[in-house]
Amino acid sequence: MRATPLSSSSADTAAPSTRTFTVSGHLLMAPKAVPGLHLVATPIGNLGDITLRALETLAGVDIIACEDTRITRRLTERYGITGTLKQYHEHNAEQARPKILEKLSEGASIALVSDAGTPLISDPGFKLVREVSAAGFNVISLPGPSSVLAALAVSALPTDRFFFEGFLPSRQMARRSRLTELAAIDATLVMFESGNRVQDTLADLADIMGNRDAAICRELTKMHEEINRGSIADLAKEADGLETRGEFVLVIGPPAADAQAMTEDDLDAVLRSSLRRDSVKDAVAHAVELSGRPRRAVYARALELAKEIQSQRDSGDGED
Numbered sequence: 001m002r003a004t005p006l007s008s009s010s011a012d013t014a015a016p017s018t019r020t021f022t023v024s025g026h027l028l029m030a031p032k033a034v035p036g037l038h039l040v041a042t043p044i045g046n047l048g049d050i051t052l053r054a055l056e057t058l059a060g061v062d063i064i065a066c067e068d069t070r071i072t073r074r075l076t077e078r079y080g081i082t083g084t085l086k087q088y089h090e091h092n093a094e095q096a097r098p099k100i101l102e103k104l105s106e107g108a109s110i111a112l113v114s115d116a117g118t119p120l121i122s123d124p125g126f127k128l129v130r131e132v133s134a135a136g137f138n139v140i141s142l143p144g145p146s147s148v149l150a151a152l153a154v155s156a157l158p159t160d161r162f163f164f165e166g167f168l169p170s171r172q173m174a175r176r177s178r179l180t181e182l183a184a185i186d187a188t189l190v191m192f193e194s195g196n197r198v199q200d201t202l203a204d205l206a207d208i209m210g211n212r213d214a215a216i217c218r219e220l221t222k223m224h225e226e227i228n229r230g231s232i233a234d235l236a237k238e239a240d241g242l243e244t245r246g247e248f249v250l251v252i253g254p255p256a257a258d259a260q261a262m263t264e265d266d267l268d269a270v271l272r273s274s275l276r277r278d279s280v281k282d283a284v285a286h287a288v289e290l291s292g293r294p295r296r297a298v299y300a301r302a303l304e305l306a307k308e309i310q311s312q313r314d315s316g317d318g319e320d
Contacts, residue, residue, distance in 0.1 A: 021059040022080035023052070033060035033109035036138025037100075037129065040111045041118040044147045045222035047078050051144050055079055061109040065100060067123065071115045088112065093124045097131055104137045118146045122166045122192065147220055148190050151249035154227055155215035157188050158254055165191040168201060175201065176296065179208045183294040189252040195244035205252065206236035208294050213253040219246040255293075267291055267298070271305050280306055 019030045038057050043049040058064060059081045065088035066072035072085055088096045100110060112119050112128065119125045133139050148164050163185050169175045182189055193201050198216075205214070210233040218226040224246065228235060232252065270290055274283035284302045288295050 019059045020080065021055045023055065027080070028056075030056040030059035033057050033062075033111070034138065034140070035104065035107045035109050036140055037104065037132045038109065038111045039119045039125070039129070039139065039141045040113050041142060041144030041146065042072075042075060042113050042116060044116045044145045044150065044220055045225075047075060049145050049221060050075065050079070051142070054142050054144055055081070057142060058083060058111055058113075061111040063100075063103065063108060063110045065096070065110055065112045067113075067115045072113055083111075088124075088128070090124045093127065097128055100128065101131060101135055101137075104132065104135070116145075116147070118144065121146065121148060121164075145221070147192075147217075147247075147249050150220050151215070151217040151251050152188065152190055154217065154220075155188075155251035156229055157213060157215060157251055159188065161187040161254070163187045163189050165189060167192045167194075170197065172200065172204065176204050176208065179204055180294045180296050183209050183255070186254055188254050189250075191250050191252075193248045193250055195246060195248065198244060198248050198250075199239040199242060201250070202232070202236040202239045202242075205232045205250075208296050209252060209255075210236070210295060211289055212255065215251040216242070217249040217251065218243065220249065222246070267293065267301065268305065271298070271302050272309065275302065275306050275309055 019032060021028055021030060033056075038061060040054050040057055041051075042054065058076065058079075061083065064072060064076070064083045064085050066085055067087070067089045069085045069087060075081075076083060076085070086096070088100070103110060112125055114121070114123045114125070120129065129139055152159055152162055163182070165178075165182060168191055169178055202216075210231070212232050214230065214232045214235055216226075216228040216235060218224075218228075224243075226243065228238075228242075267287060270287045271283055274286050278286070280299075280302050284295065284299045287293070287298050287302070291298065
C-alpha cells in the first residue's frame with residue numbers, strides 16, 4: 001500500500017470521498033484499505049509517533065472503531081483524516097461487536113484503535129478479534145507505539161524476559177496479595193498504575209519487593225515525560241514528592257539470581273541465626289536481601305520462628 005502525492009489541481013477537484021491525509025503540509029492520497037479488521041497502533045503521547053502505514057490505513061478504511069471519539073479525533077484532525085469514527089469500548093462492546101461483524105460481512109474495512117498505544121493491551125479488543133477471526137474475516141496487525149515496550153526499554157532493567165501485569169487491584173489487600181504472587185516470577189515485571197494510587201502501590205511494593213531495582217515511568221513520550229530509577233525502597237521513600245498527574249508505567253527488576261536457590265530450610269537457618277541477635281525487623285531485612293523472597297512471606301515465617309526461639313529460651317533449652 002503506497003500513499004500517492006496529489007497535485008494542487010487534482011486536490012482542488014478531488015471528490016469529497018477521496019481518501020487523503022496530510023504529512024508536514026503535504027496532501028497524500030491513500031488507497032482503499034482491504035476488507036477486514038485492521039489493528040492500528042496509535043501514539044501513546046506524542047502524535048508524531050504515528051507510522052505512515054497507520055495513516056494510510058486510517059485514511060483508507062470505511063470505519064475507525066475507537067474507545068473515545070474525542071481522543072481519536074485529535075489524531076485524525078492532526079493528519080487531515082476525515083474518516084467515520086464509531087465507539088468501541090468496554091461498556092458498549094457486547095452491542096457493538098455484532099454491528100462490526102455485519103459491516104465486515106458486507107465487505108467493509110474497519111480499523112480498531114485504542115486511546116493510546118497498541119489495541120488489545122488492557123482493552124476489550126481481544127473479544128472482537130476472536131469473533132472476527134472465527135467468522136473467517138481478515139485480521140491485519142499494524143505494529144507501532146506501546147507504553148509497555150517503551151517503559152521496558154528506558155528502565156535500564158533486564159529485557160530478555162518480562163511479565164506484563166496490566167493494572168493491579170485497587171483495594172490494598174487484593175493488591176498486596178497479587179504483588180506477593182508476582183514476586184515469585186523470575187522476570188522483569190511491567191505494570192500500569194493511576195496517579196491517585198501510585199504512591200500506595202509503591203509503599204506495598206517496597207514492603208514486598210523492596211530490594212529490587214525499579215523504574216517509575218510517567219507521561220512517556222509527552223512533554224513532561226519523567227523517568228525515576230532506583231531501588232523500590234528508595235523510590236517509595238521519595239514517593240511523597242512524586243508528581244502524580246499523568247499516566248504511570250512501573251517496571252520492577254527480576255528477583256536476585258540466587259533467590260530461587262535458597263530452600264525453606266536455608267531460609268529458616270538464616271532467620272534463626274539472625275533472630276538470636278537481632279530484632280525481627282532486622283532479621284527479616286537480612287533474610288529478604290539474601291533470599292530475594294517476598295518480605296511478607298519472610299516476615300510471617302520470622303514471627304513463627306521468633307515464638308519458637310522465645311519458647312526455647314523460656315524453657316531453658318535455647319542457645320545463648
